[in-house]
Amino acid sequence: MAFLYDPVNFIAGWAHGILTGWGLVDSLATVIIYLIGITVLIVFAMVLDVMLVWVERKVVARFQDRLGPNRIGPFGLIQPFADIIKMVIKEDITPAGADRIVYNIAPVLAASSVIILWAILPIASSIYGVDLNVGILYLVAAGSLGTLAIIMAGWSSNNKYALLGAFRMVANMISYEIPMVIILLVPTILADTMSIKGITQAQSGVWFAILSPLAFLIFLISAIAELGRSPFDLNEAESEIVSGFNIEYSGMKFGWFYAGELLHAFTFGGFIAILFFGGYGGFFGLERIGFFSWLNNPFVQAVVFITKAMFGYWVIMWIKYSMPRIRIDHMLAFNWKFLTPLALVVLVNTAILSKVLVNLPIWGYALGMFFSNILIGLITIEILRAYGRKQRIAEGNLVRQVAHN
Amino acid sequence: MSVEQIIFVLTSLLILGSAFMVVTTRKLVQAALWLVSALFGVTILYAMLQANFLAVVQVVVYIGAIAVLFIFAVMLTRKELRDQGSQTRSNWWIAASLGVLVLAGLVSLIIGQPAFNRTAEVIPAGVDTLRNLGTALVSPDAYVLPFEVASVLLLAALVGAVFIASRKGEEK
Numbered sequence: 001m002a003f004l005y006d007p008v009n010f011i012a013g014w015a016h017g018i019l020t021g022w023g024l025v026d027s028l029a030t031v032i033i034y035l036i037g038i039t040v041l042i043v044f045a046m047v048l049d050v051m052l053v054w055v056e057r058k059v060v061a062r063f064q065d066r067l068g069p070n071r072i073g074p075f076g077l078i079q080p081f082a083d084i085i086k087m088v089i090k091e092d093i094t095p096a097g098a099d100r101i102v103y104n105i106a107p108v109l110a111a112s113s114v115i116i117l118w119a120i121l122p123i124a125s126s127i128y129g130v131d132l133n134v135g136i137l138y139l140v141a142a143g144s145l146g147t148l149a150i151i152m153a154g155w156s157s158n159n160k161y162a163l164l165g166a167f168r169m170v171a172n173m174i175s176y177e178i179p180m181v182i183i184l185l186v187p188t189i190l191a192d193t194m195s196i197k198g199i200t201q202a203q204s205g206v207w208f209a210i211l212s213p214l215a216f217l218i219f220l221i222s223a224i225a226e227l228g229r230s231p232f233d234l235n236e237a238e239s240e241i242v243s244g245f246n247i248e249y250s251g252m253k254f255g256w257f258y259a260g261e262l263l264h265a266f267t268f269g270g271f272i273a274i275l276f277f278g279g280y281g282g283f284f285g286l287e288r289i290g291f292f293s294w295l296n297n298p299f300v301q302a303v304v305f306i307t308k309a310m311f312g313y314w315v316i317m318w319i320k321y322s323m324p325r326i327r328i329d330h331m332l333a334f335n336w337k338f339l340t341p342l343a344l345v346v347l348v349n350t351a352i353l354s355k356v357l358v359n360l361p362i363w364g365y366a367l368g369m370f371f372s373n374i375l376i377g378l379i380t381i382e383i384l385r386a387y388g389r390k391q392r393i394a395e396g397n398l399v400r401q402v403a404h405n
Numbered sequence: 406m407s408v409e410q411i412i413f414v415l416t417s418l419l420i421l422g423s424a425f426m427v428v429t430t431r432k433l434v435q436a437a438l439w440l441v442s443a444l445f446g447v448t449i450l451y452a453m454l455q456a457n458f459l460a461v462v463q464v465v466v467y468i469g470a471i472a473v474l475f476i477f478a479v480m481l482t483r484k485e486l487r488d489q490g491s492q493t494r495s496n497w498w499i500a501a502s503l504g505v506l507v508l509a510g511l512v513s514l515i516i517g518q519p520a521f522n523r524t525a526e527v528i529p530a531g532v533d534t535l536r537n538l539g540t541a542l543v544s545p546d547a548y549v550l551p552f553e554v555a556s557v558l559l560l561a562a563l564v565g566a567v568f569i570a571s572r573k574g575e576e577k
Contacts, residue, residue: 027408031408099432099434099435102434102435102438132457132461133457133458133533133534133535134457134458134461134535137458137461137462137465138461140461140465140469141461141464141465141468141469143469144464144465144468144469144470144473145464145468145469147469147473148441148468148469148472148473151473151476151477152438155434155476155480163480167477167480170473170477174470174473177469194535
């Protein structure tokens with residue numbers, strides 16, 4: 001029965017027993033088990049990644065009114081394996097004049113900057129890599145490694161399009177990191193901890209997406225920008241700079257960027273689920289009632305988490321395939337003149353209200369938080385409307401003046 | 406040697422080797438990337454000391470912000486990313502001897518300290534170092550004044566940057 005409630009520790013304890021039974025030193029056995037654990041986690045993420053290729057292709061096809069892969073295997077399920085075989089056997093090209101070492105490290109760094117995020121991803125209450133007390137900052141740190149990987153790829157390729165793509169990506173990521181870091185403080189304040197697991201547990205009563213819907217929306221937008229997905233896909237704008245930072249990469253080296261991007265999108269779907277939708281839990285207190293105690297089972301929790309993460313991933317895909325690309329000056333103006341100030345307002349609001357409403361019962365606290373967010377949203381829309389009106393009047397006056405002359 | 410000591414030695418070699426490459430390589434962008442590698446080694450040291458917060462902040466600030474800015478500035482300002490000519494000046498031996506002297510002084514100072522032979526104390530379970538750090542930063546008995554002074558300094562830099570940027574717009 002222990003296996004059903006704590007599978008990871010159960011297997012680890014069992015393997016530890018076997019290894020020490022073979023005469024290994026205790027500490028060495030622990031190191032070996034940790035290494036196996038890391039390998040299993042990475043393999044799980046990468047196998048999931050293979051299936052994400054299929055999910056992505058199938059979903060984009062539906063959004064574009066096509067069928068998607070449907071030839072190989074049932075529902076085209078074998079298609080991603082065919083894609084991988086194709087990628088592996090393609091010619092591996094290193095452009096002349098490329099910085100060989102940096103050029104070869106960049107795709108590995110790009111993929112690993114995503115995989116290290118899985119270390120802190122709690123899939124269930126007893127299935128997680130590590131429960132860091134600085135989990136939120138770790139998320140930001142992994143993002144900055146991704147930026148570095150893209151700069152390295154863009155610079156080392158010795159190609160002007162690659163370099164332009166890298167410049168754009170860095171401008172994008174550095175700008176949108178600011179509203180993201182600010183808005184990540186909202187779950188931190190609400191949960192009173194930076195640990196990812198602590199944030200999940202703090203939502204067993206009510207989701208943070210209900211307490212702060214604006215924070216969720218801002219995080220979603222900045223996450224999409226950090227992913228470099230449409231409408232923020234200026235880094236690989238195929239109509240302007242061909243393919244951007246990864247233009248010179250072929251075969252499996254390109255495959256690493258592609259796999260990294262897909263897994264990154266799914267991982268951010270997971271983080272949206274964790275930070276705002278209760279992660280593996282968040283059943284509104286239902287799991288404490290005896291009849292629903294099966295919701296506490298780690299396997300049920302894992303299914304719940306993967307479902308929520310897939311939903312977040314689906315929303316990211318939905319936006320990607322419905323929006324045109326944003327122009328670079330619009331992208332920067334949107335970030336600095338709209339998203340960052342709004343994020344600051346939401347943060348200040350949350351910080352003040354969490355102290356003011358702390359003595360109220362849970363429903364009063366939740367309603368106060370929710371309606372303060374709605375109020376901020378309405379005021380923002382009013383300000384935007386007034387601004388748009390002023391612009392239109394100014395343009396109208398200009399047209400009238402020109403016509404008059 | 407314990408596992409920790411092996412990791413420490415490997416990390417130190419990584420940091421020192423990378424730092425050496427920073428000053429000897431002729432390609433500027435590669436020098437910046439070696440600097441990233443050295444800074445990453447320091448992150449590992451922080452992580453080994455159980456200073457999670459410092460380790461993560463090291464990556465966010467030094468690798469994510471400062472190193473990226475370095476690389477960006479180098480790529481945008483220099484046409485030729487290689488340096489020509491000799492990498493040393495005629496009076497290099499003065500700098501070298503000064504460096505050796507400073508190192509010797511520091512080493513003799515550190516060896517004299519009573520803390521030199523102590524092993525790190527294990528942080529007892531239940532002590533949240535992060536919370537202690539946060540409280541110390543804003544408590545009047547500890548570091549609130551330097552913290553606020555630094556904030557005002559950064560704010561002044563921010564306002565200055567905005568001011569300069571907006572002035573340029575007027576001139577056009």
